[in-house]
Amino acid sequence: MDKPVIILGAKGIAHPALEIFNSNQVIVYGFLDEDQSLYGTEINNIPILGNPEDEGFLKLIGKKTEAFVAVDDVKYRKFLVEMLVENRKVQPVNAIHERAYISTDAALGHGNFINAKVTIGAGAKVGSHCIFHTAVIVDHNVVIGDFVQIGAGSIVNADVTIEEGAFIGSGVTIVAGVTIGKGARVGAGSVVIGSVGKNETVFGNPAAKIK
Structure with a gap:
């Protein structure tokens, strides 16, 4: 994988997803999460940047970065996947x-x-x-x-x-x-x-x- 990855979600499987990408020498650009209390914090030195629906970050996906959806809840996971497919014309990568x-x-x-x-x-x-x-x-x-x-x-x-x-x-x-x-x-x-x-x-x- 040549491009760095943005991880959508910063709870649940997000931390092990980071470890998976690290195990494959894939750079993680940052996390996006809807919980504003997490903004500005880090997971293993990788920043939680903002909201998954923030166009400022989403516009990077497909051009400069790949995306991975690290959300346990099925309904929200489906919502984020559909958003990536419709808005960015990309499918999340496998971790x-x-x-x-x-x-x-x-x-x-x-x-x-x-x-x-x-x-x-x-x-x-x-x-x-x-x-x-x-x-x-x-x-x-x-x-x-x-x-x-x-x-x-x-x-x-x-x-x-x-x-x-x-x-x-x-x-x-x-x-x-x-x-x-x-x-x-x-x-x-x-x-x-x-x-x-x-x-x-x-x-x-x-x-x-x-x-």
Whole structure:
């Protein structure tokens, strides 16, 4: 990556995103965040410059810098991604830790956060703007939609499909071949042995629907 990066967001995954770019010798120009109390402060010597919607900073994106959206909240993440695409005609870059392993024939979209020790196996297809926390394992031929978040240490076995906007907590095991529906939520530590419907929340071992 030749251009420096502006990180949109200064909380949550923003600090580890900075560490990821540092691990790849990519310069981070600064952070943008809606919390005005953070302006003028720094994260590991990188300044929080202003608001993500400030045209003075946005005009740099696409010409002089790349962008990465480091926001955990899915709705706000989608808003910022759409703003970048519509206003700047750019897609956020991927943030992939140098100690992640991605198979040579896995497919990745844009704007994904992939932390250290993540493994993405052969033939896996990952959409855009997903968050993979430390040591997530995505086995071969898994299909993951856009805006999916998977917690640290979770194991997604072969041929699983995780649809757009699903949230998988930390330490979850998803057995081979099941489908996690759009917007579904899987509680931390759960073992998922059957498919989960759209917008359902499941928890436990084996995971059961929470009403």
